[in-house]
Structures are given as structure tokens and as C-alpha cells.
Amino acid sequence: MSTAYRYKLLGGGTYDGSSFRQGFLSAFMIMLTFFGILYSYIDTTDLTECPVYKEEVPKLKISFENQSYENQSVKLKVWDTMDGEGYQFQKEPAPIILDPRFDQLDHLPPCGNLESVLIKKDTKELMENVKKSFLECINPIVQEYKGKPEEMFVDWVPKAETCDKLGIFDKLGVVPFENLHETKWAVLPKCKEEHTLLTLGVGHDTMAEEKFNVTLPNTKFYGADPIIEPNRQMYSAFGKFFPFAIGKQPGFTKFRVLPNQNQKTREYVFQDVTTIPFLYFVNDILKFKRIDFAWIDIEGGEFEFLDQLHQDVTICQFNIEMHMKFRPGDGAQVFSEFIFKVLENQKYVFLKSTHTEVGVHRMFFINIVDKECLAKFFN
Incomplete structure (x- = not known):
């Protein structure tokens, strides 16, 4: 199948090879110019980084024997309980002190x-x-x-x-x-x-x-x-x-x-x-x-x-x-x-x-x- 016939099937009317090549080259040059301008803009513009997500820990308020204790910066320790909140263990185990009767x-x-x-x-x-x-x-x-x-x-x-x-x-x-x-x-x-x-x-x-x-x-x-x-x-x-x-x-x-x-x-x-x-x-x-x-x-x-x-x-x-x-x-x-x-x-x-x-x-x-x-x- 000739190039002219395929061009007609695509709805191009009468095939003119010279006009087609000129149009293609013009479009290609326009695209190069656009990407050149875009690259120049990115290279000269300071971008603002997105803020790092930081989990906000709610305040912990404990009431015990009619006394209230409030901590503004308590980090909740979540472990394997059904409700996600349980007995808070000490961060460091206390030193073992033997009773005098032990020996x-x-x-x-x-x-x-x-x-x-x-x-x-x-x-x-x-x-x-x-x-x-x-x-x-x-x-x-x-x-x-x-x-x-x-x-x-x-x-x-x-x-x-x-x-x-x-x-x-x-x-x-x-x-x-x-x-x-x-x-x-x-x-x-x-x-x-x-x-x-x-x-x-x-x-x-x-x-x-x-x-x-x-x-x-x-x-x-x-x-x-x-x-x-x-x-x-x-x-x-x-x-x-x-x-x-x-x-x-x-x-x-x-x-x-x-x-x-x-x-x-x-x-x-x-x-x-x-x-x-x-x-x-x-x-x-x-x-x-x-x-x-x-x-x-x-x-x-x-x-x-x-x-x-x-x-x-x-x-x-x-x-x-x-x-x-x-x-x-x-x-x-x-x-x-x-x-x-x-x-x-x-x-x-x-x-x-x-x-x-x-x-x-x-x-x-x-x-x-x-x-x-x-x-x-x-x-």
C-alpha cells in the first residue's frame, strides 16, 4: 500500500509529502521550546518542601484518689491490650535488692x-x-x-x-x-x-x-x-x-x-x-x-x-x-x-x-x- 493511499484512509485528503514533513518538524520544534522553558523555570525557582507529618500525642490526664495529674508531653505506650491502653510499665527495670533474709x-x-x-x-x-x-x-x-x-x-x-x-x-x-x-x-x-x-x-x-x-x-x-x-x-x-x-x-x-x-x-x-x-x-x-x-x-x-x-x-x-x-x-x-x-x-x-x-x-x-x-x- 502506497504512502499516499494510507494518508487518504486517515482522512488527510490529497497527500502532499512536503507539507507533512514541514508540519511535523514545526510541531517538534515547538515541543522542544516548551520543555526548554519549563526546565529553565524549575532550575531557577526555590521549591518549598512539604512539612513532615508529626503525630500529635494527646495530653494524658490521670485522676487518682481525688487528685489530678496532667502531663503536656506524655507519650502513650500502646501494647497488646484489647483497648490499646494499659498498665504503664517502667522504662527501665528497677534494680533488684535482696531482702536481708534471702541469704x-x-x-x-x-x-x-x-x-x-x-x-x-x-x-x-x-x-x-x-x-x-x-x-x-x-x-x-x-x-x-x-x-x-x-x-x-x-x-x-x-x-x-x-x-x-x-x-x-x-x-x-x-x-x-x-x-x-x-x-x-x-x-x-x-x-x-x-x-x-x-x-x-x-x-x-x-x-x-x-x-x-x-x-x-x-x-x-x-x-x-x-x-x-x-x-x-x-x-x-x-x-x-x-x-x-x-x-x-x-x-x-x-x-x-x-x-x-x-x-x-x-x-x-x-x-x-x-x-x-x-x-x-x-x-x-x-x-x-x-x-x-x-x-x-x-x-x-x-x-x-x-x-x-x-x-x-x-x-x-x-x-x-x-x-x-x-x-x-x-x-x-x-x-x-x-x-x-x-x-x-x-x-x-x-x-x-x-x-x-x-x-x-x-x-x-x-x-x-x-x-x-x-x-x-x-x-
């Missing part, structure tokens, strides 16, 4: 096989005297409230704390470990082996566990709480954390919990949480034959398994907070039955009954029967 406890004689240890005569006599004095003091008090569980719970602390003044209790060596909001109590061991401390209900507060960790060597910590953060990061710094609640039956249970949020708000809410049976957790997951220390504070969930603390598991000593306030239906009745069963079995003595708030109090129990506990803590 002494680290040089105790080995415990050996506690099941075969011979309990000394003076240890047996001490436990018998403790039990006798305790029962003589507490039995008349408790009998006044037989059939009156609600009155018993309301009057409990001022009545029960009269027995704390028994002089025989001073020989047990009970020592405090302060938490942020309460005191945990313990009797430290008389021999050296691996110790176990079980925390049921971390509650965004591990101050007492941290103090315990720098006091008693060779302690293994195990903590359970249905709210993962910040409890996981706090407890995992020294122990093993389990993200579920502890109850009597498996499934979902409505628990009063402190949700993922800044600790200073202390706003508890009721949530349906995954629940693991207490005995299954202790016997099958942890595979414990004995618990040396148990700290139980689960906002009313303790009523689910109080009856299992009698004979189904060996606990040498435990702190527990009773929350009848959050179990108004049968909490007082469950507590009353538990106390009467404790006095019937005569396995534990209890002391340090203290109010936390209306309808809530704490107690400390010591096992004075099981041989391993006596050998480890009193022999």
Missing part, C-alpha cells in the same frame, strides 16, 4: 524427703498447744452464729480477731508481705528445697509476690487470672501465668474482674470468663502434690471451691479474701459451712481476719496437721 534462707539445710522426716517432739507439742488454744477461743464465738450465717459474716472480723491476740500464735513466725491494697501473710520454711506459690487472682498487682521473690530463694510462682493484660506481663516477669479463672466447674462463669485498663482506675466489672476447675488446675495442669503458699483473691469466685480446700488438696498455708458482697444469694451460707467444717476437721487454724471493705474480709490459714507442712515449716 539466711538460702543456706538452710536441705528438706530431703518430707514424707519420711520424723516430726520432732517439740514441734508436735507446739502444734497441739496451738490447736488447743485456738479451738478454745474460736469455738464459743462460732457457736453463737449457728444457723445465722448472715449475722456471722457481718460480725466476723471483730469477733474472730480477738483470737489473733493468743500468745501461742507468736511462736508460729508469721511475717507480712505488703501488696498495693492489702497484706499477705506467710510462715517461712525451716529447710531448703523448691517452694511453690500459687496466686489465684493477680488483679494488676504483684507487689507482694515481687517482695516474696527477693526474700525466699528457689520459689516457683504460678498465677491465674482471666484478664490477660497487664497481668501476663507483670506476673511473667518472675513466674508462670495462666489466662483463665479458677472455679469448681469448667465452662464460662460471670466473674468480677479488673479489665484491661490503667491500674489507677480500679474499676471492676462483671464479665463471662473461661473457668477451669480448681482441682483440675492443681492436680492435672500443675501436677502439684502439695502447695506451699496459696494467695486467693478472686472477687467472689472463691465460694465456688471452698469445700475443696478441706481434704482434696494439701495446702500448707493460704491467704484468702472472702467477698460475700458479690455473692449476696448464698455467700454467707457457704462461708458459714466452710468455717464450721474447718473447726470440725481441725486441719487449719486461722488468724489475721481483717476488713477490706463492707462485705469483704481477708483471712490467713495455717495447716497444722499434714506431715509435710509440719516438717517443712515448723520442724
